Amino acid sequence: MKIVDHFIKESMCYDGSQIQPLWALDKMGIKGSSVVSWMGPMEIDPLKIIDVEDVGLEIKSDKMIHFIVEHFDCQPTNIKLCYHRQRILVMILKDELSKWGVESTRSGDDIFVGDGKLTVSIATISPTSMKIHLGVNLTSNGTPEDVETIGILETGKINESDLFKIVKKVSQSYINEIKSIETDISKTRSF
Amino acid sequence: MKIVDHFIKESMCYDGSQIQPLWALDKMGIKGSSVVSWMGPMEIDPLKIIDVEDVGLEIKSDKMIHFIVEHFDCQPTNIKLCYHRQRILVMILKDELSKWGVESTRSGDDIFVGDGKLTVSIATISPTSMKIHLGVNLTSNGTPEDVETIGILETGKINESDLFKIVKKVSQSYINEIKSIETDISKTRSF
Amino acid sequence: MKIVDHFIKESMCYDGSQIQPLWALDKMGIKGSSVVSWMGPMEIDPLKIIDVEDVGLEIKSDKMIHFIVEHFDCQPTNIKLCYHRQRILVMILKDELSKWGVESTRSGDDIFVGDGKLTVSIATISPTSMKIHLGVNLTSNGTPEDVETIGILETGKINESDLFKIVKKVSQSYINEIKSIETDISKTRSF
Amino acid sequence: MKIVDHFIKESMCYDGSQIQPLWALDKMGIKGSSVVSWMGPMEIDPLKIIDVEDVGLEIKSDKMIHFIVEHFDCQPTNIKLCYHRQRILVMILKDELSKWGVESTRSGDDIFVGDGKLTVSIATISPTSMKIHLGVNLTSNGTPEDVETIGILETGKINESDLFKIVKKVSQSYINEIKSIETDISKTRSF
Amino acid sequence: MKIVDHFIKESMCYDGSQIQPLWALDKMGIKGSSVVSWMGPMEIDPLKIIDVEDVGLEIKSDKMIHFIVEHFDCQPTNIKLCYHRQRILVMILKDELSKWGVESTRSGDDIFVGDGKLTVSIATISPTSMKIHLGVNLTSNGTPEDVETIGILETGKINESDLFKIVKKVSQSYINEIKSIETDISKTRSF
């Protein structure tokens, strides 16, 4: 199983279109399963909100790291499996932040530093692929006023020059995790 | 979705029989999905080894914490999903250890403290349920001579009196995680 | 597995929008699997017809009991399983009517009292949930002229004041049935 | 989808071997999905008990109607779907008995006449087929002493000469039900 | 499992609408799984293109044989299984052409005679059915200028009067193949 790891150098706004199936192929010619990452703001088109409980809320931030994951390896697609992968991605991010000295807590798919919400995330499926979005605030600028937020650059532990390393580490660790599961399956006796 | 959290007070040897489907119902009358935990040695009956690469190896330890997880909520059962849950369980354990000051590294389903292997784990399925075993060394006594191992009581951070709290915390966090995924599924729009 | 049983006191028209995925969460904040019931007319927006063979037909009635069922417990979703649940729901309704002295016959998902059609029903799925609608005529008023119909209030056995009891009994029996299946799965040996 | 309906004229003991996958092909050359029925005693080999909660119990009766159902149409096989089909089979039997004047109550997969248990049933799967056994007491002779049982010949409504008609009606109604679900699937719009 | 084999005598343009789920039922009243075939041009509405890599390309031909396959027998639907069936359909066509003296090569779902592309094909799914389109050029008239194409009437081996026989043979062979797989499943022991 190959999973493409692609970082987009240009800034791009996460507007919710990127969670649609086949976006990476359609917009960038990336074939097969992939983890695409970039930095840029978030302002989600209300019509593209996936979480019903978020409808009517502002979901935005001026600068974030974004990860968009797409998997084609599970047919039929399975929202339950997709949310397990989302949790693994979020836990890998939390673990990576810890290596930089940023201690955080996690509740489901949300990471907090102190009382500040650091991340947003969603998973969804179409009949042929599974998708995950994970956004990590760089600063709290432009985030909704009614939510206490924090950015990783505001933790005092991580500099702008570290960001690319963190993105690469998270993407690679996630890809390796999914691959290691494939390997484990093929050596397992069943009942 | 209800998942029973059951701690067995008596010491019991993990001999590989506990990974069999319906063990918790058969031996303890526990109905439905469950996380069963206890402390005791491990000495696996060679005929009950699940990992083909472990055949012929000694897999043993004098004193461990054991978790046996069984899930009936995914029909048809799916070894891929089961290994994702195993990873989440192992990551929750790593996270919990970190709260006690024990820093560790993880490679797939193995946790290491320094160069010492702390855990063993396997996942498997039958046509009707999914099972996970996670064993955590308390000491390195009785572990195979050709593997460098460590026990959590040897880290200097955790005492015997803390063990039950850790077991409960890991079981509860895992159960809450799986439940939170159920909740997230029911608020997600698909394509 | 928890299934919410919710009765809406206000009259509401079944117009086909209620069969859409996540309707109960979106409109009423009901989280997770649910059986929602209410009384009111039916007049289905032609664009929201699920049964291709019904396209172009009038599907309406002045007063009905409506059940809308949504299940998130089967991932991936499965239209075959959903139709089995629909049949079970319809059979439970038939059984309940029999307890009130109303003898009926069933053909697939249709219940008849004498030659009069008493019910309409459909099942469908999205990639993340399974949905069922069951509508039961209270009277034959406002039903299509080219179909012989009957309402349960026209059987002479059931009064307006009994309706709520019947609705609750059907919803509860259905929920218990699905739960009892979960229980049975977890005590079953496989080959 | 073709489902063979086969009645075995000779008496045969249900000993639990008939619930094994491919039994109908192996012993009688019946290819594909089938409902096989016959009359005879039941005495289950303890090693062939499928319900873990029945282990150690006597499960026997001197004379029963037996139905053994096998389905190959669901791949991958699914114990949840199989139990839904079992419920539908049991509900069809209850409905048929009612037509003969035998009023009964149902709890899960058990039918009772008054306080007497009339039936036993189990469902199970292998990786390639789904199986159901339904046994209906003709008399209470030879049933376990610690359970109150009844046979349909003891209801005073059904004679020995009616039994074949009932068996055929139940088998045919069940087969038609499953086929009607197939038909409904192919006219259903999804989201 | 019944699969309807239906040939439409009138010419009809393949415009991409025929790949939509339930088209055969909606437009022709064909219930259940089916192989529908006809002859006519192809000019695909750009909004109905299924293959993302074809977006922006001309996909057209003046005269083709078209096959539209729809399957309801796999629930949940599975794009992977659907593409396996597409390959089998294409291989059956290649085999049939060989019987008429037309040697060809195959690469995935494309058949070539010499350097000329003979066919176009796609597979896709909805949550409830699986669909395949296979188009075979009769001539190269009206095909895109930037692709070397060929029609089976240009091979010098096949006449217009042979076409119906070929269509019927391919449809029937495909249907028999899928049915033979059903038969094989029901005689197979598993582990």
Place this chain on the structure above:
Amino acid sequence: MKIVDHFIKESMCYDGSQIQPLWALDKMGIKGSSVVSWMGPMEIDPLKIIDVEDVGLEIKSDKMIHFIVEHFDCQPTNIKLCYHRQRILVMILKDELSKWGVESTRSGDDIFVGDGKLTVSIATISPTSMKIHLGVNLTSNGTPEDVETIGILETGKINESDLFKIVKKVSQSYINEIKSIETDISKTRSF
């Protein structure tokens, strides 16, 4: 998706043990999905017969090419998908033989040259992997007396020195086919 292509140089008897799950890992250390091929006799241990209709028959041949395929990429495993892959493997073999001037006919998973049966094949699954065996007679020596058989060396078109090329070509074409399906999935829009 990686699929290992491994040819065993030594002669080995196909006795039915090779169809068991994880055989390639257990006996040869081959990890993950694989196509393993070798030459040697066939004499199947009656207890290891997978096809119920073959029980009690002699299934043997003095010299054959054997292919054993194992797939871990479909979870949950699916006997229907596995038989589709078997058909594709057999069709690829038929196609390859045709390139060497050996014309054959195919009926399900059997290839015939004239009236002589050239091949035997079976597919099966465990809860975690899918397996295929395809055996091709080199000569008719040692085949059952009551079946007309033929070997590819008896066709007069293929020499002993060609065999390895044919084995490699079939294995590689099959692997490429399965990989090309993966690629096609990831560019397909669904409904």
